[in-house]
Amino acid sequence: MELSQIFSLLLARNQSGIEASYDGIEHADSLLQLPGCSNCMNWILGHLAVYRDAMLAAIGEKTYVSSREEDLYGYGSQPVGQGSQCNDLGVLVDVLENGYAVINDWLNCNQSDFTKISPTDLYVRKGETIGEHLAHLVAHEAIHVGELNALREVALVSLGKGWK
Amino acid sequence: MNRTEVFAIIFKRNQGAIMHAVDGLSHAEGLLQLPGDSNCMNWVLGHIATYRDGMLADIGVEEYMSEEETSLYGSGSSPITPDSPSVDFDRLVELQKLTFDGLYGWLTSNPTDLEKETRSDMPFKKGYAGYWESVIEHLAQMTGHESVHVGELSALHELAKVSMTGK
Numbered sequence: 001m002e003l004s005q006i007f008s009l010l011l012a013r014n015q016s017g018i019e020a021s022y023d024g025i026e027h028a029d030s031l032l033q034l035p036g037c038s039n040c041m042n043w044i045l046g047h048l049a050v051y052r053d054a055m056l057a058a059i060g061e062k063t064y065v066s067s068r069e070e071d072l073y074g075y076g077s078q079p080v081g082q083g084s085q086c087n088d089l090g091v092l093v094d095v096l097e098n099g100y101a102v103i104n105d106w107l108n109c110n111q112s113d114f115t116k117i118s119p120t121d122l123y124v125r126k127g128e129t130i131g132e133h134l135a136h137l138v139a140h141e142a143i144h145v146g147e148l149n150a151l152r153e154v155a156l157v158s159l160g161k162g163w164k
Numbered sequence: 165m166n167r168t169e170v171f172a173i174i175f176k177r178n179q180g181a182i183m184h185a186v187d188g189l190s191h192a193e194g195l196l197q198l199p200g201d202s203n204c205m206n207w208v209l210g211h212i213a214t215y216r217d218g219m220l221a222d223i224g225v226e227e228y229m230s231e232e233e234t235s236l237y238g239s240g241s242s243p244i245t246p247d248s249p250s251v252d253f254d255r256l257v258e259l260q261k262l263t264f265d266g267l268y269g270w271l272t273s274n275p276t277d278l279e280k281e282t283r284s285d286m287p288f289k290k291g292y293a294g295y296w297e298s299v300i301e302h303l304a305q306m307t308g309h310e311s312v313h314v315g316e317l318s319a320l321h322e323l324a325k326v327s328m329t330g331k
Contacts, residue, residue, distance in 0.1 A: 001300045003167055010174075013308040034198060036322025114165050131165035132173070139174040139311055143181055146315015153200025 003114055003131065008107040010138045014145050015100045018048065021148035027089040029155035031082055041151040043080040044144050045092040046073030051124065051137055052099040058118045058125075058133050061102050064095045070123060167278060167300060172271040174307045178314045179264045182212070185317035186260070191253035193324035195246050205320040207244040208313050209256040210237030215306055216263035218291020222282045222302050223275070225266045228259055231288040238289060278303075 021041065022030070030042040039047070050073045053065040071077060072085060080086045106112060114131030126136035186194075186209070194206040203211070214237045217229040233251050236244065244250045251259075278300040286294045296302040 001167075001298070001304060003165070003170065006167060006170060006300075006304045009304050010308045013312070017312055034319045034322065035326045036319070037325075038319045038322045129165055131170070135165070135170040135173040136177070138308075139177045142174075142308055142311030143177070143315040143318075146312040147318050149312075149316055150198050150200070150202050150319045153198065153202045156201075157199045 004107045004110075004112045007134055007138060008104060010142065011100065011103060011107070014138065014141050015096070017142075017145040017148065018045070018096055021145070021152045022089065022093060024159075025089070025152065025155050029158060030089045030151075031080065031086075032151065032154050032158055033081065034150060034154055038147065040080055041148060041155070042086050042089060042092070043073060043077075044147055044151070045089070045096065046080070046087055047075075047077075048141055048144055049092055049095040049099065050074050051140060052096060052103070054122050054124045055103055055134060055137050056099055057122050058130050059103070059106050059112075061106065064098060074123070168271045168275060171303050171307050172268060174311060175264060175268055175271065178307075178310055179260065179268075181314045182209075182260050182317065185314075185321040186253075186257050189253070189321070189324050192246075193327060194253040194256070195244065195250070196320065196323050196327055197245075198319060198323055202316065204244055205317060205324070206250050206253060206256065207237060207241075208316050208320065209253075209260065210244070210251055211241075212310055212313050213256060213259035213263055214238060215291035215310060216267060217259075218293035219302060219306055220263060220266050221286060221290055221293035222296075222299050223267075223270055225270050227290070228262045228266075229290065234288070234290050238291070 031040050033040050046069065050065050050070055053063040056063050069087065078084070114129060116130050117128055118125060118130045118133045126133045195204050197204050214229060214234045217227050217234065220227050236249060236251065242248065279298050282296055282299060282302055283294045292302060292306060296305060
């Protein structure tokens with residue numbers, strides 16, 4: 001099992017978890033909030049889109065997120081809730097699907113160079129090499145994917161489908 | 165960068181988030197439940213420890229969990245509730261430290277036997293020990309699995325804080 005296959009597997013698990021979280025969920029449901037100071041699904045999906053763009057930029061591919069969206073969903077940004085500025089759930093889903101497809105193609109092209117120094121002007125830059133950068137961002141992404149599980153449950157409860 | 169460095173980075177990030185999530189909490193807070201069909205912190209911690217112990221078994225490093233403990237936290241196990249059997253919260257926190265030290269220590273020791281076959285002599289089911297063909301495949305599958313469960317701890321930590329403030 002090569003390094004590119006490991007990254008591909010980790011990213012595929014993340015994307016699968018993301019897609020399972022919003023299946024059957026409407027935009028309004030993505031704004032629901034759990035007890036305490038955690039973020040809603042809309043913020044997490046936007047945050048994942050911003051950081052996935054930082055993977056795309058590192059490997060020299062086209063990015064999808066604007067500076068406005070970086071402000072909305074970047075590290076330390078304000079919570080997203082009812083009445084606040086945010087992207088539609090469908091837009092976030094498209095960005096995540098597109099970014100995933102491009103990164104996955106790059107990982108599977110057999111020309112991935114993980115030892116290359118990553119660009120210094122990235123929105124977020126973790127480590128010196130593309131390999132380090134991807135390892136940190138894939139792990140960061142997976143932890144946020146885990147946060148989506150409870151938010152999906154609260155959305156299902158709201159839709160009258162929860163509490164099996 | 166080699167393959168074990170990727171896993172070391174991920175485990176270190178996971179461990180940092182786990183220790184943040186359990187900080188200041190007691191056994192009772194570990195049993196609190198969010199709305200819907202998700203697991204409490206006690207179950208998530210036991211599940212993470214069980215699957216880490218399974219990885220330790222396959223790489224041939226000291227294991228820490230008994231059959232009685234792992235049977236409570238495997239895939240498809242019953243939810244942990246205040247009325248059900250469970251492992252004490254402090255023991256679960258200790259297991260996070262022990263299993264992390266074992267895995268991280270091995271990953272940073274420049275191991276060369278990543279392609280070796282997994283065990284075929286497990287005396288009882290422990291995570292995915294003996295399931296995947298090679299050690300490297302086991303690690304690749306289960307580091308991502310762990311990170312997602314670590315993410316589940318975040319909202320449970322917030323729930324515990326709300327509960328403690330209410331007291």
